Amino acid sequence: MTETLVFGRNGQLGQSMAACSHHYPELQLKFASRNECDFTDLDSILRIIDNEEPDAIVNTAAYTAVDLAETNSDIAKLVNCEAVRTIALAAAKRSLPVVHISTDYVFDGQGAFPYRETDKVGPLGIYGQTKLAGEIALSSVTDAHLIFRTAWGYSPYGDNFLKTIMRLLSTKNEIAVVDDQTGCPTSFLDLAAAILNILPAITRPGFDKFGTYHLCSDAPMTWYQFSMKIQAEASRILGDSWSGTECKIKPVTSESFQQPASRPVNSVMATDKFKACFGFGLPAFRQSLITTLTKLSEGQDHA
């Protein structure tokens, strides 16, 4: 039985892992919330690892508010980098493997696409810079790490673009969505299942696949295209009972949608390395979108 300590209990990936966990009875997962372990108090990280004595650690916690990070850079650095270094040091002391999640926003969006793991990084904003610093902190302290760079996460849980667009579509006549940023929208239910699938292997002696991997959907699109697909599938699944079908979605430029943080124009990532090493990839985009919208339509409590 692999006992794993998962940071980020209330985030969308943390909740997605909890939702999938019944498929993995061989795993024993302890989810830690910010109340139990606040990453701005680095000692609380050491305490919980000492108390739980896990076989592995998964860190899904992060400061993810891309725009707010521009003004709250100290907290973003603490949570996205210093806390990760602390986890890495504690894990190295106990020879524990660490799975850590990073982002497509480590790239500047100007390179040759799709980005590979070996491509030059160059984050445009504080969020991406602090996430990159977290990657470096982890990989320089311990070799026993898996860093999964993912992108454009959506799920039935927490806050995400899909849920925001669903809300806007059903309350507005027209919305504007940027059509000049391209990435790979990724179901965090799929990402959660992939992580849980791999967990038993990483604690086995001789596991030799540690490193950095791109792990996202293989469906590049703009935010505008993503919102169009959300509307089309939601209209089909929810039918006449849904008020979002008639809302017009207008494609706009990033320049006209002013935001504090710059985003990469193209952050599409290649996932070949992950597939070659682990022998599977994430499911097809459309089915994953349908699964998430169906779960949302089932009206469970998706806080």
Ligand SMILES: NC(=O)C1=CN([C@@H]2O[C@H](COP(=O)(O)OP(=O)(O)OC[C@H]3O[C@@H](n4cnc5c(N)ncnc54)[C@H](OP(=O)(O)O)[C@@H]3O)[C@@H](O)[C@H]2O)C=CC1
């Ligand atoms: N969302 C996305 O589109 C993408 C996310 N990622 C990465 O994936 C990972 C998971 O993201 P996601 O689940 O969407 O993130 P969420 O924003 O949904 O959740 C973040 C989690 O981090 C926790 N957290 C934040 N600050 C602290 C703190 N000071 N101490 C302890 N915990 C804290 C939150 O706790 P609480 O709920 O208690 O506040 C929450 O559980 C992150 O590493 C993120 O950078 C990468 C690419 C895309």
Ligand SMILES: Cc1cn([C@H]2C[C@H](O)[C@@H](COP(=O)(O)OP(=O)(O)O[C@H]3O[C@@H](C)C(=O)[C@@H](O)[C@H]3O)O2)c(=O)[nH]c1=O
């Ligand atoms: C809600 C909305 C957003 N947008 C734009 C703003 C932005 O450029 C883009 C995406 O919106 P958001 O601000 O929700 O997404 P953003 O916070 O930039 O999403 C990022 O989050 C972090 C955590 C990651 O790691 C990234 O992979 C990525 O998922 O869509 C519109 O054009 N119209 C809208 O109505």
